[in-house]
Amino acid sequence: MTLSDVATVVGRIRGAVQGVIEGKGDVVKVAIATLLAQGHLLIEDVPGVGKTMLAKALARSLDCSVSRIQFTPDLLPSDITGVSVYDQERREFEFKPGAIFANIVVGDEINRASPKTQSALLECMEEQQVTVDGRSWQLETPFMVIATQNPIEMDGTYPLPEAQRDRFMAQVSMGYPAAEAELAMLDSHSAASPLDDLAAVADASEVAALTEAVRSVHVSPEVKRYVVDLVTATRTSPELRLGASPRASLQLVRMARAWAALDFRDFVLPDDIQALAVPVLAHRLLPTAEAQMARRSSDRIVAELVARVPLPAGR
Structure with missing residues (x-):
């Protein structure tokens, strides 16, 4: 894939995401660059400014497998990675994959889960694999975690461990929209969510080709x-x-x-x-x-x- 091809595909993705996220072109650019660099993105800001909307818009613009994890204090590591379940008929353990087995994983309010649960993502994000009961399973390619979190001063949150933060390639803050962008949002979002009309504009194979082109x-x-x-x-x-x-x-x-x-x-x-x-x-x-x-x-x-x-x- 040449740079002109990259520009074409990226233009479609950027247009789709910016059709949902008003007036945040710089944040959208960082999110797409993180995807092309095969990294993971952390979005931190106060509630209600569009963190989850950005994550969902980027995920839905791609025709690939997407899963969403709502992080809560009672979430277990096995809910993320999967668990081995004993099959009575076959008399053997069968692995049931968790929500991490997808191309795009949206982790909402990641710092509301305990540090133990947060740490379930460490191996997944760095080595793109999951190890349960001594066996390893490879995750799909491309693979990207898009996590949102509220500032740590907010009630009911746990700060991310240093090792967890280091695995996120980039962190962005949405910030409040400009007055004109917020006015446009009132027109486009008040009747229905623009996510409902967002169609995929690129597939997993195109994203893989984009990441390969970026390496050159x-x-x-x-x-x-x-x-x-x-x-x-x-x-x-x-x-x-x-x-x-x-x-x-x-x-x-x-x-x-x-x-x-x-x-x-x-x-x-x-x-x-x-x-x-x-x-x-x-x-x-x-x-x-x-x-x-x-x-x-x-x-x-x-x-x-x-x-x-x-x-x-x-x-």
Whole structure:
């Protein structure tokens, strides 16, 4: 698949999702780039701003298997991964797949489940497989988890473990819509949900071809060095007690490839890294107690590091 083919298919997906999500083109672009980079997306914001709507719109725009998990305090890990059930007639255990066995898995309010249940996703998201009772089952390709969560100050929520957050390639916040977008939403959403009329515009094979095409986008040694310098800066910052992992470096490069492809380029620019630094890195970092008391968010710290780390020479 060529970049022109990528532009055609992505244009259909973007048009379908933006027909449901009003005035959030930048958030939709991050979501599609995460899909093309074979990553997982975390959407965090206050209730009612369209987190679940975005996840459902992206899932329904693709003609592939989709499952939805409503995370609650009583949800069990086996509800996600599956369970072995004893068959009386055959006198053997039979595996019953859980909700994770789908191309697109929408996890609604993921931080309302206990950390034990949240951790059931660790192997699935990193290795694309499920292990139950000593046996492993491979998950379908493509595979993407789109999870929503409310800010951790909200009642009845558990903060995601650091290992869980690190497996999400990007995190976005919806934010409140602009006045004009909200006015358009009142016209299009008040009578019926636009999700009802949303038809699939791409299938699993096209998504697989898109991800394969994205891998061919060129990343120069200078841009790779810039990524390493930026990630290293998070590990040495006095305002952070946990910096970005090597997984973060790898996922930032993969995301930048997809971002360049969405802009119809076959090479990555330092500008792509700068645009993606906050959504890819910030949710993985832990500010120090002093930074938290000064109300210094991870987003703001990363943005300032981006402004300080020198750009590659010869840009």
